[in-house]
Amino acid sequence: xxxxxxxxxxxxxxxxxxxxxxxxxxxxxxxxxxxxxxxxxxxxxxxxxxxxxxxxxxxxxxxxxxxxxxxxxxxxxxxxxxxxxxxxxxxxxxxxxxxxxxxxxxxxxxxxxxxxxxxxxxxxxxxxx
Numbered sequence: 455x456x457x458x459x460x461x462x463x464x465x466x467x468x469x470x471x472x473x474x475x476x477x478x479x480x481x482x483x484x485x486x487x488x489x490x491x492x493x494x495x496x497x498x499x500x501x502x503x504x505x506x507x508x509x510x511x512x513x514x515x516x517x518x519x520x521x522x523x524x525x526x527x528x529x530x531x532x533x534x535x536x537x538x539x540x541x542x543x544x545x546x547x548x549x550x551x552x553x554x555x556x557x558x559x560x561x562x563x564x565x566x567x568x569x570x571x572x573x574x575x576x577x578x579x580x581x582x583x
Contacts, residue, residue: 534554
């Protein structure tokens, strides 16, 4: 069982920072370690007690947290905002071009229906692959 599920956003960021391979960022889960940061955001946004957040619920709530227009899909701007928040929290600095590269890679590899968004089902398919 995966101990730390954070989101598409950490996967996007961390896989390209540490991995030179040209793979989708959603498919690399080995660098997920910041569950506490995710729980802090969820406590601010979702009325859920921390101790009740199992891995599956954390993924769902974190996805919803960053789906700011509540359409059940993540667009490039929502992905960018989540990645920016994570890197700022960890005092990491990346330019917009690098973020755009990561977002494009995720959309190219994991937007299975080609609509320009990552919906929750696509996110989970990529994450679990």
